[in-house]
Amino acid sequence: MGDVAVGARSGHDGEEHRGRPAESAVPAADSAVTSGSDSGAAEDGRVTDEHTTADDEGPGGPARTPKKPRSFWKELPILIGIALVLALLIKTFLVQAFSIPSDSMQNTLQQGDRVLVDKLTPWFGSEPERGEVVVFHDPDNWLAGEPTTDPNALQTFLSWIGLMPSAEEKDLIKRVVGVGGDTIECKGTGPLTVNGKALDERSYVYAGNTPCSADDQGGQFKVKLPEGYIWVMGDHRQNSRDSRYNQSDKNHGMVPVKDVVGRAVVVAWPINRWGTLPVPDTFDQSGLNAQPNAAGLPVAPQGIALLGVVPVVLWRRRKR
Known part of the structure; x- marks a missing residue:
């Protein structure tokens, strides 16, 4: 054929x-x-x-003409836009960079260090814990008299998307030494006590400093924190304007938990100072969290769980 x-x-x-x-x-x-x-x-x-x-x-009609790929220069603005949106989302919900402006946290943090702050966990209801280094908004004009910088347009834009620390936000960074329900006390030069337990702070308090300051400006104190507040102090105890020296403000030196931005977790810059910011071991000592009439509480959930299991076991045996 x-x-x-x-x-x-x-x-x-x-x-x-x-x-x-x-x-x-x-x-x-x-x-x-x-x-x-x-x-x-x-x-x-x-x-x-x-x-x-x-x-x-082909048999199915006209074939589709392959689309000509876009040039790199046409796709570049789209890629930049996506990158900016991602950076803004990360800054808002995940991680933000902050600059250390003073020596109040020496030697844990040095002036000029850049730290990354975890902003995600507070969204899930997590609250600051003892020993953590946290960034928080100025509770009541703690930064009065501190010098301010005047950033240029580029610095303002980069800080807006989280690639540079913001010069306009009035934020502070300190270590949490007490949380809601705690009783914090300083007598003489120390040690600092939390709920009657002395803290061994040699691993992070600036060398040559005493845990407490023997002065009448706020270095001697005893406070009980209500729920929803924390007590913060700098690691450079004799060079830190922290909760001790702001007891005359509207919060009596305490920081509302709602003003906490997040926990500083990593020193990201300079490179030779890369490292994490863990909770010191002294805050893990036994008895620090002990509260009156709380001894029997750990047993209660186990008893409730046992009572809940017994009917299920009996039902399964009867069914068999």
């Missing part, structure tokens, strides 16, 4: 094939198969433009 189709399209009434073997028409037939159409062979076996277009279209 292939030979007949080729002969019919040649327009020579088959005269050229008289007296020749049947195999002489094979090359023409092969050309037709290669083109993808038995009836699409042109004279002398060449494929016409019409048949090539038909092959591209």
Whole structure:
């Protein structure tokens, strides 16, 4: 059948094939198969433009023309926009960079260090714990008299998306030494006590400093914290204007938990100071969390769980 189709399209009434073997028409037939159409062979076996277009279209109609990929310069603004949105979301909900402006947290943090602050866990109801280094908004004009900087447009933009610390936000960074329900006390030069337990602060208090300051400006105190508040102190005890020296403000030196931005978890800059900011071991000592009339509480949940399991076991035995 292939030979007949080729002969019919040649327009020579088959005269050229008289007296020749049947195999002489094979090359023409092969050309037709290669083109993808038995009836699409042109004279002398060449494929016409019409048949090539038909092959591209296929049986289902016109084929889709491949889209020309966008140039890099057209995609660049889109990529930049996505990056900015991601940076803003990260700054708002996950992590933000802050700069250390003073020496009040030496030697844990040095002036000029950049720390990354975890802002995610507070969204899930987590509250500051003793020993954590936290960033918080100025509760009541603690930063009065401190010098302020005037950032340029680029610095303002970078701080807005979280790539630079903000110079306009009035934030402080200190260590939490007490939480709601705690009684904090300083007598003489120390040690600092929490709920009657003395803290061994040698691992983080600035060398040469005493845990408490023997002065009448606030270095001697005893406070009981209500729920929803924390007591903060700098690691450089004799060079830190913290809760001790702001007891005359509206919060009596305490920081509302709602003003806490997040926990500082990593020193990110400079490179030679990379490291984490863990909770010192002294805050894990036994008895620090002890509260009156709380001795029997750990047993109660176990008893409740046991009472809940017994009916289930009896029901399963009866069913069997």
